[in-house]
Amino acid sequence: xxxxxxxxxxxxxxxxxxxxxxxxxxxxxxxRAFGITTDELISDLHVLPMCGTSFRGGxxxxxxxxxxxxxxxxxxxxxxxxxxxxxxxxxxxxxLLVAARAVxxxxxxxESDREALQRATAKIEAxxxxxxxxxxxxxxSFESEGGVFADVDRAIAERRRLWIRYYSPTRDTLTExxxxxxxxxxxxxTYVEAWCRLSEAHRTFRLDRVAEIRLLDEPSDPPxxxxxxxxxxxxxxxxxxxxxxxxxxxxxxxxxEYYPHDSAEELPEGGLRITLRAPDxxxxxxxxxxxxRDGRIVSPSELADSAREAARAALAAYGD
Amino acid sequence: xxxxxxxxxMNLALCLLGTRRPLTKxxxxxxxxxxxxxxxxxxxxxxxxxxxxFERDKDDLRELGLVIETVENLEGEIAxxxxxxxxxxxxxxLDAEEAAALTLAAKVWQQARLAxxxxxxxxxLRAAGMPLADSGAEDPYGGHSALExxxxxxxxxFEPLMLACRDRRPVTFAYRKSNAARPGxxxxxxxxxECWRGHWYLAGHDRxxxxxxxxRLSRITGPVRSRAGAYTAEVPDHVxxxxxxxRWAGEIATATARxxxxxxxxxxxxxxxxxxxxxxxxxxxxxxxxxxGLDAWLVEFGPDVVVLEPADLRADVVDRLxxxxxx
Numbered sequence: 001x002x003x004x005x006x007x008x009x010x011x012x013x014x015x016x017x018x019x020x021x022x023x024x025x026x027x028x029x030x031x032r033a034f035g036i037t038t039d040e041l042i043s044d045l046h047v048l049p050m051c052g053t054s055f056r057g058g059x060x061x062x063x064x065x066x067x068x069x070x071x072x073x074x075x076x077x078x079x080x081x082x083x084x085x086x087x088x089x090x091x092x093x094x095x096l097l098v099a100a101r102a103v104x105x106x107x108x109x110x111e112s113d114r115e116a117l118q119r120a121t122a123k124i125e126a127x128x129x130x131x132x133x134x135x136x137x138x139x140x141s142f143e144s145e146g147g148v149f150a151d152v153d154r155a156i157a158e159r160r161r162l163w164i165r166y167y168s169p170t171r172d173t174l175t176e177x178x179x180x181x182x183x184x185x186x187x188x189x190t191y192v193e194a195w196c197r198l199s200e201a202h203r204t205f206r207l208d209r210v211a212e213i214r215l216l217d218e219p220s221d222p223p224x225x226x227x228x229x230x231x232x233x234x235x236x237x238x239x240x241x242x243x244x245x246x247x248x249x250x251x252x253x254x255x256x257e258y259y260p261h262d263s264a265e266e267l268p269e270g271g272l273r274i275t276l277r278a279p280d281x282x283x284x285x286x287x288x289x290x291x292x293r294d295g296r297i298v299s300p301s302e303l304a305d306s307a308r309e310a311a312r313a314a315l316a317a318y319g320d
Numbered sequence: 321x322x323x324x325x326x327x328x329x330m331n332l333a334l335c336l337l338g339t340r341r342p343l344t345k346x347x348x349x350x351x352x353x354x355x356x357x358x359x360x361x362x363x364x365x366x367x368x369x370x371x372x373x374f375e376r377d378k379d380d381l382r383e384l385g386l387v388i389e390t391v392e393n394l395e396g397e398i399a400x401x402x403x404x405x406x407x408x409x410x411x412x413x414l415d416a417e418e419a420a421a422l423t424l425a426a427k428v429w430q431q432a433r434l435a436x437x438x439x440x441x442x443x444x445l446r447a448a449g450m451p452l453a454d455s456g457a458e459d460p461y462g463g464h465s466a467l468e469x470x471x472x473x474x475x476x477x478f479e480p481l482m483l484a485c486r487d488r489r490p491v492t493f494a495y496r497k498s499n500a501a502r503p504g505x506x507x508x509x510x511x512x513x514e515c516w517r518g519h520w521y522l523a524g525h526d527r528x529x530x531x532x533x534x535x536r537l538s539r540i541t542g543p544v545r546s547r548a549g550a551y552t553a554e555v556p557d558h559v560x561x562x563x564x565x566x567r568w569a570g571e572i573a574t575a576t577a578r579x580x581x582x583x584x585x586x587x588x589x590x591x592x593x594x595x596x597x598x599x600x601x602x603x604x605x606x607x608x609x610x611x612x613g614l615d616a617w618l619v620e621f622g623p624d625v626v627v628l629e630p631a632d633l634r635a636d637v638v639d640r641l642x643x644x645x646x647x
Contacts (some may be wrong), residue, residue, distance in 0.1 A: 134486045
């Protein structure tokens with residue numbers, strides 16, 4: 001990972017503090033404490049001996065490493081002020097406090113974790129002083145279904161299988177299935193990643209779509225799977241999935257905000273021509289119905305037809 | 321080869337922190353190799369290049385949290401110092417449990433600037449003695465907690481608005497309302513940013529409308545530009561973004577509606593129903609909260625829903641169905 005100069009400077013200032021207190025610190029331990037690779041640490045250690053209060057006076061930091069341990073030979077000579085713990089910057093306090101407050105609001109969080117987080121937040125607020133002020137200008141709420149969350153969390157902790165009744169909005173049906181939960185994560189909504197024994201596949205379930213849940217006595221036994229990379233966004237349509245083209249007017253532009261798409265071309269009068277991929281285009285019938293006069297399905301024609309038929313059948317009930 | 325920026329910043333920081341008296345620009349330049357190298361170290365051009373670099377570096381160090389004081393010395397020259405007492409972190413005694421909870425929470429940011437700031441904060445705290453959290457890395461299914469919350473930030477407008485909220489700077493941006501053909505320019509005094517259901521919103525004072533407004537960041541088109549000058553409206557103590565967004569989403573019901581729903585269909589409608597009874601022939605009759613946007617939602621269920629009342633909702637649904645049937 002490439003680090004920018006600001007982050008590297010920030011890190012090196014903390015490194016100096018850390019090393020002053022820990023003569024002969026092990027490279028591995030320091031890298032772990034700083035959340036960086038040993039290569040990144042070694043490159044910082046190459047820069048530090050060029051730093052000091054005067055390059056001519058010779059009072060540079062005499063820090064070196066044999067690849068295993070790190071030594072600072074003139075820590076006492078450079079003066080006690082070099083390496084004192086530094087106050088938190090406004091952005092640092094904000095990033096930490098907003099994250100801690102957001103996580104503390106998760107309804108399903110273990111009580112002991114929540115209390116630890118609240119104690120930590122209060123201590124950081126006190127230590128950050130003025131820098132903590134700006135953190136009130138940013139806030140994050142997670143949403144999660146408290147009861148369902150607690151059951152999933154317990155199942156993961158006790159490694160037990162779950163039975164759920166799960167709602168699929170694309171088919172408008174509820175299905176019953178047994179799942180072996182692997183982890184919970186929250187990106188806007190809260191999800192459980194699990195091995196689904198009904199589809200015999202690795203699946204992600206949104207907690208607010210779980211209509212019913214029961215802990216089973218059977219042990220959970222998910223096969224080893226690669227966990228989803230959350231940095232890539234939740235929906236990753238495949239290039240082999242069939243293409244769907246939708247044209248929307250200004251009132252249907254929200255489609256581009258909610259659906260990951262290949263392209264969205266501007267149309268005259270503020271409309272968009274959106275091209276996206278769906279493993280099962282029929283699942284977009286709901287979208288076609290919802291759009292009404294704000295948009296239409298250009299292709300595939302089967303999808304456009306099925307929306308038209310559904311609308312006609314619905315109108316029949318109104319005597320239309 | 322030019323000396324890397326991180327090395328230069330580090331030297332400036334150490335000089336400012338280590339000195340017992342304020343140092344002039346001239347003294348700093350003499351102590352820091354990178355500054356001597358700029359523009360060959362002499363001549364007008366070199367002097368200007370050094371001055372620009374020095375100003376930028378000072379700003380960067382301030383962003384990193386360094387408090388740099390500026391004083392005029394006896395000769396009338398400006399001198400700089402990062403005093404120990406104003407830069408020292410007060411003692412923070414975090415136990416292992418608190419450290420672990422904080423370390424987990426700090427991972428929520430997916431935005432580069434905040435992720436960098438959060439890990440920078442943890443590094444400072446660790447250097448000051450915060451215990452290291454146990455890593456559960458050996459067992460991907462075990463570990464400390466089963467939950468991995470993430471805060472998504474995909475909107476380009478996020479970072480400039482975050483800084484504008486922090487520094488209380490007015491901004492302008494192009495904003496497209498959800499049903500508008502073209503974006504319009506907004507002049508806003510930004511108050512707070514809030515993430516709700518995975519989307520970011522800005523609350524602030526809209527200067528043209530002379531009132532509080534909430535903006536969805538994904539609808540900001542083009543760059544956010546900051547404007548000079550102070551806020552003209554008072555910033556309220558408490559801003560409620562969530563209530564406004566819930567009203568947009570139709571979650572604040574203003575009345576009730578009566579619908580027929582085919583048995584087995586429409587679970588989310590049933591989950592919100594105030595009353596449900598069997599209506600025979602494989603249908604149920606439901607009373608549901610009626611707020612903004614209910615017509616569009618009901619149409620999604622196609623022939624499995626029939627609106628009974630009120631009449632205006634019934635007309636809206638029929639209208640929408642006709643548009644699709646014709647399409």
